[in-house]
Amino acid sequence: MKIREIRVPGYERVLVGSDEAAGYQGIIAVHSTALGPAVGGTRYWTYKTEDEAMTDVLRLARGMTYKNALAGLPFGGGKSIILRDGKAADREQLFRAHGRMVNSLAGKYFTAEDVGTSPADMEFILKETEYVGGLQGRSGDPSPHTARGVFRAMQAAAKHKWASDDLAGKTVAIQGCGHVGYFLAGELTRVGARLVITDVDAAKVKRVVDDHGATAVRPEEIYSVDADIFAPCALGGVLHDQTIPKLKASLVAGAANNQLLEPRHGDLLEQRGIVYAPDYAANAGGVINGCCREMLGWDIEKTLAKTDAIYDTLLRIFAMAEREKIPTCQAADKLAEERWQAART
Numbered sequence: 170m171k172i173r174e175i176r177v178p179g180y181e182r183v184l185v186g187s188d189e190a191a192g193y194q195g196i197i198a199v200h201s202t203a204l205g206p207a208v209g210g211t212r213y214w215t216y217k218t219e220d221e222a223m224t225d226v227l228r229l230a231r232g233m234t235y236k237n238a239l240a241g242l243p244f245g246g247g248k249s250i251i252l253r254d255g256k257a258a259d260r261e262q263l264f265r266a267h268g269r270m271v272n273s274l275a276g277k278y279f280t281a282e283d284v285g286t287s288p289a290d291m292e293f294i295l296k297e298t299e300y301v302g303g304l305q306g307r308s309g310d311p312s313p314h315t316a317r318g319v320f321r322a323m324q325a326a327a328k329h330k331w332a333s334d335d336l337a338g339k340t341v342a343i344q345g346c347g348h349v350g351y352f353l354a355g356e357l358t359r360v361g362a363r364l365v366i367t368d369v370d371a372a373k374v375k376r377v378v379d380d381h382g383a384t385a386v387r388p389e390e391i392y393s394v395d396a397d398i399f400a401p402c403a404l405g406g407v408l409h410d411q412t413i414p415k416l417k418a419s420l421v422a423g424a425a426n427n428q429l430l431e432p433r434h435g436d437l438l439e440q441r442g443i444v445y446a447p448d449y450a451a452n453a454g455g456v457i458n459g460c461c462r463e464m465l466g467w468d469i470e471k472t473l474a475k476t477d478a479i480y481d482t483l484l485r486i487f488a489m490a491e492r493e494k495i496p497t498c499q500a501a502d503k504l505a506e507e508r509w510q511a512a513r514t
């Protein structure tokens with residue numbers, strides 16, 4: 170195994186590793202450990218170039234510092250990538266090699282699942298290092314917790330916009346009925362909200378229609394449906410020049426990462442009077458569950474209370490945005506930076 174350390178301004182550690190026998194090539198970026206050990210998943214993904222992978226891992230690691238700080242977790246931010254080269258890989262060898270890289274950081278960085286990885290992969294990593302979470306039979310599926318946090322973010326946005334967080338009778342348009350979308354639909358029907366839903370997968374749509382009595386529309390129709398709240402729970406980059414003008418909703422709160430195609434789309438939502446619950450504040454329930462249960466040893470009640478506190482964080486973001494006349498996405502960054510910088514001094 171060859172490990173090379175590279176200096177990247179603004180980042181504490183960046184390691185590039187390779188293990189020819191295992192067919193492994195990976196990068197670990199530790200952005201900050203000011204609040205505690207860096208926590209962030211391992212992404213197994215195909216990139217056109219190593220530079221592209223490096224840009225992605227650096228952006229994601231920094232994002233984790235902000236996300237963990239905003240969630241009030243005693244953890245910093247990091248992320249790692251295993252480059253997928255299209256050849257059939259022995260997953261055990263691959264993830265064990267990654268485990269050795271993680272181990273070389275001696276607890277400065279804890280990994281878990283991310284895009285392209287599963288709890289079974291984390292078990293391989295565990296054979297090489299103790300600095301891994303998201304294991305089978307531990308904190309379980311993060312999706313219901315993510316959905317709960319998104320629901321609390323919606324309630325906070327409603328409180329800010331309509332002076333009441335009661336979602337009974339409100340119509341919510343959910344884009345994406347996968348893991349999070351399904352559980353979010355459950356949270357919403359429980360409080361008497363109406364649902365309009367879509368997914369590119371007909372089976373996912375059917376499940377939510379059957380279980381929660383939702384109305385289904387075609388994927389391209391979801392932006393313009395008559396709804397009070399739009400919940401992006403599929404892909405990132407869905408809020409842009411073409412989709413924002415179509416929205417009839419007054420609030421946007423969902424689980425997808427990087428919902429704004431560009432930061433200026435946060436301003437566009439603001440100009441249209443749409444309250445945007447910043448994605449990484451709203452979708453922190455999963456990371457809260459994983460970190461609190463597996464790393465801090467909290468019980469489920471205490472952990473759920475922490476996820477429920479996403480409501481208070483969102484209210485703080487909305488208040489700051491109003492006070493400082495900035496879009497909510499900027500207020501979220503500012504609040505995260507305040508928490509993170511305070512720990513550095």
Ligand code: NAD
Pocket residue numbers: 311312313315344345346347348349350367368369370373388402403404405424425426452453455
């Ligand atoms: P998932 O893959 O289970 O669900 C996504 C769903 O979106 C799928 O059913 C897919 O068919 C659908 N979809 C894809 N393209 C679509 C389109 N154009 N229109 C409508 N539907 C489309 O993923 P998930 O775990 O439910 O996560 C949803 C989003 O939330 C992702 O962006 C994910 O990164 C983010 N997120 C998830 C978690 C979690 O705990 N699972 C935590 C934080 C963030």
